[in-house]
Amino acid sequence: MKLPGNSSFSSRTSMPLRKGRETAVLISWRAVGSSGTITIKCKDLLVLQLEIPGMEECLNIASSIEALSSLESVTEMYPFFYRPSHLTLSGPWGLSSMEQYYKQTERLWDRWRISTVNSDYSVCLSYPSAVIVPREVDDDMLIRSARFRQGGRFPVLSYCHHRNGMVIMRSSQPLTGANKKSCKEDELLLRAVIDGSKLGYIIDLRSAQQAQQARMTGGGFESKSCYSDWKRFHRHHERGKVVQESLIKLVEACSDPSHSVDRWLSKLENSKWLSHVHSALCTAGLVVECVERDGHSVLVHGSEGTDNTLLVSSLAQLILDPASRTVTGFLCLLEREWIQAGHPFQQRCAHSAYSHARLKQECPSFLLLLDCVWQVWRQFPLALEFSEALLLRLAQEVYASNYGTFLCNSEQERCAAGVKENTHCLFQSLLRPDIEEQYLNPLYEPTDLVIWPSVHPQSLQLWTGLFLRWTEYAQNMEEAREEVWSIVKEHREQAGPDRTNNMLSTHCDTLTPFENLMDELTIL
Numbered sequence: 281m282k283l284p285g286n287s288s289f290s291s292r293t294s295m296p297l298r299k300g301r302e303t304a305v306l307i308s309w310r311a312v313g314s315s316g317t318i319t320i321k322c323k324d325l326l327v328l329q330l331e332i333p334g335m336e337e338c339l340n341i342a343s344s345i346e347a348l349s350s351l352e353s354v355t356e357m358y359p360f361f362y363r364p365s366h367l368t369l370s371g372p373w374g375l376s377s378m379e380q381y382y383k384q385t386e387r388l389w390d391r392w393r394i395s396t397v398n399s400d401y402s403v404c405l406s407y408p409s410a411v412i413v414p415r416e417v418d419d420d421m422l423i424r425s426a427r428f429r430q431g432g433r434f435p436v437l438s439y440c441h442h443r444n445g446m447v448i449m450r451s452s453q454p455l456t457g458a459n460k461k462s463c464k465e466d467e468l469l470l471r472a473v474i475d476g477s478k479l480g481y482i483i484d485l486r487s488a489q490q491a492q493q494a495r496m497t498g499g500g501f502e503s504k505s506c507y508s509d510w511k512r513f514h515r516h517h518e519r520g521k522v523v524q525e526s527l528i529k530l531v532e533a534c535s536d537p538s539h540s541v542d543r544w545l546s547k548l549e550n551s552k553w554l555s556h557v558h559s560a561l562c563t564a565g566l567v568v569e570c571v572e573r574d575g576h577s578v579l580v581h582g583s584e585g586t587d588n589t590l591l592v593s594s595l596a597q598l599i600l601d602p603a604s605r606t607v608t609g610f611l612c613l614l615e616r617e618w619i620q621a622g623h624p625f626q627q628r629c630a631h632s633a634y635s636h637a638r639l640k641q642e643c644p645s646f647l648l649l650l651d652c653v654w655q656v657w658r659q660f661p662l663a664l665e666f667s668e669a670l671l672l673r674l675a676q677e678v679y680a681s682n683y684g685t686f687l688c689n690s691e692q693e694r695c696a697a698g699v700k701e702n703t704h705c706l707f708q709s710l711l712r713p714d715i716e717e718q719y720l721n722p723l724y725e726p727t728d729l730v731i732w733p734s735v736h737p738q739s740l741q742l743w744t745g746l747f748l749r750w751t752e753y754a755q756n757m758e759e760a761r762e763e764v765w766s767i768v769k770e771h772r773e774q775a776g777p778d779r780t781n782n783m784l785s786t787h788c789d790t791l792t793p794f795e796n797l798m799d800e801l802t803i804l
Contacts, residue, residue: 318342323632323679325531326750354626354687359703362682367709373700375707376612377620378410387445391415391475392437397422401692404432406586406622408691412437414472421465428455428463430499433585435469438593438617441600446571448578449473450593450621452585453484453491456500467506474577480510481570483563485582485589487516499583510579515563517588518556520643524633526553527644531633534747553651554740560588560652561735564595572600572730586624587645590617595652602728606665607716610653611707614674618646624689629679650675654743656733662725668745668761670710670719675746677706722768 316338318330332338351357382394392412397419399409403426413422413436425434433452440447454466474480482502484491491501491514502512518526533539533547548554570578580596582588594617603609618625627641650671657664657671678686684703688694710716733739742748 318345320345321632321634323629323634324676324749325535325632325634325747327535354693354697354699355702357687359682359684359687359699362704364682364704366712367704369701369704373705373708374615374619375608375705375711376615378408378412378616381612381616382412385440387440387442388412388437392440395419395422401690401695404434404622405692406431406624406690407433407436408620408622414469414475416472417465417469421469424465425463425469428461428466429453429585430455431584431586433622434466435473435579438580439597439601441571443572444575446575446577447473448567448571448580448593448596450585450589451579451581452589453494453499453581453583454502455498456495456503457498458495460495460500460503462503462506470502470507470579471509473579474509477576478509480577480579481574482507482510482512483567483570483578483580483592484512484514485517485563485580485592486514488514490516494583513566515559515566517559517563517582517592519582519587519645521640523556523644523648524642526551526556527647528633529553530747537751548742554737554742556648557651557655557740558735558737560591560595560648561655561733561740563592564599564652565732565735567592567596568599568730568732571596586622587628587643590621590623591645591649591652593617594649595656598653598656599731599733602726605663605726605731607670607719608711610664610666610670611710615707618649619685620691622690625678625686626689626693629686632679646678647675651743651746654745655740656731657721658741659733659739660731661721662723663727663731665721665724665726666719667721672745672749673710673719681706683709722765 315331315333316335318332318338318341320328320330322328330341332341354360379394382388382392391414393415394410395413396410398404398407398411401407401409403423422434426432428434430452433450435449435451438448438450449470454463455461470480484501486494491499494500502510504512529547529551530553533544533551539547567578567580570576580589580593594613597604597613597617598610601609604613623646624641625646628643628645630642633644653664654668654671657666657668677683682704683706684694684699685706687699687703688697694700710719
């Protein structure tokens with residue numbers, strides 16, 4: 281068996297694998313005398329080569345891998361059979377819920393309420409059973425608003441800002457259609473959101489032309505005549521196939537070490553992956569500016585409201601909310617805004633960038649989020665409690681996991697499949713003290729300030745820790761980072777736990793060389 285690598289491999293026979301989350305997306309084999317070689321290209325971008333003595337054994341192993349990678353039923357997948365000794369299936373599943381978020385956010389208690397109108401998932405298949413909505417809007421109004429929104433995703437609360445009480449809402453597009461239909465209940469719902477404020481902002485994640493074209497197929501946007509208290513901005517975001525193709529091109533460029541520098545840079549630019557990162561961070565910054573600086577509430581939506589909408593709302597919260605920058609807070613954010621909010625993980629992560637299959641519903645939206653978070657982490661090495669290691673772990677788990685957290689496409693599907701009763705929760709496992717420590721950032725210094733990431737082209741860089749993860753270069757960088765972490769930890773232990781503010785300031789100044797070294801390691 282050869283060590284992991286991304287070297288090119290030419291085979292006489294290839295066997296593309298069908299849908300499966302457990303292992304590879306493509307295997308190929310060739311005969312070498314009386315033995316055979318199997319190449320397995322995995323979803324986490326790892327490439328394995330297996331030297332198998334005997335052609336019959338080689339073919340049997342290849343067929344077994346293909347069969348195990350082509351499971352059609354969720355309940356046949358490995359998370360339903362994973363039973364580590366240190367975990368138990370009894371007890372609560374997950375970290376957070378909308379009910380818990382509501383209880384923890386005192387600013388919501390006067391004007392907002394928990395609605396269980398979707399308790400049986402009949403109003404919206406992709407929403408959780410409980411959502412936070414304005415108190416003066418009853419459930420009948422919510423049902424009518426859901427009928428007016430694509431997929432039933434009516435406007436719900438995503439975040440309440442701790443400084444001024446302004447909120448971030450999310451939804452799908454309104455179904456105005458070519459006849460410019462309207463919905464009084466939907467208008468009243470949004471009017472209740474701003475409740476006396478002069479203005480709210482709608483961030484539409486499509487260009488104005490795309491929003492107009494959507495009306496021809498039954499979709500649309502909020503017209504000024506019906507939503508006079510809301511001002512609409514359009515910010516174009518690519519989605520679906522375009523983003524998936526971008527990832528494929530990037531992985532292709534990173535997998536071929538034979539490129540010259542000019543060729544490599546050209547392929548990197550042509551992939552346009554960093555353009556998607558730039559768009560996401562720019563729009564998240566706009567949302568933050570509306571909430572923090574202008575003091576207005578925001579509604580974010582695109583078309584379906586299950587991809588770019590969640591991406592932008594999550595990034596905005598990371599920038600705004602200090603609690604979301606802790607390990608627990610970040611995992612709770614992902615649970616609320618992606619798992620419970622109905623991101624279709626099963627559809628979006630069906631294959632990796634190596635796969636020859638091109639499914640319409642595939643899109644690396646979650647991977648794009650992790651890349652954006654990494655850009656923030658690189659620019660603010662003290663602001664996030666977690667390290668790059670946590671982001672890399674999540675990037676791997678979303679495509680192939682022992683846990684049930686990323687199974688299915690919605691909470692409704694997870695309930696039907698018995699995911700919570702029969703699988704373990706990844707996030708709970710990550711927070712076990714012995715495991716959490718390996719994902720902590722030793723440089724972390726909490727701050728209540730909003731962090732404003734730079735979106736200038738020179739500020740955004742390729743996430744080498746992910747896309748060049750299996751190269752010798754990446755392994756050397758990991759060893760260097762571990763050495764830096766050990767030095768920083770030793771320095772902190774010597775400083776002692778009882779530090780005054782003055783000592784803290786001095787300590788931060790002392791750490792500057794370490795921070796600079798970490799930044800250099802990231803850039804190299």
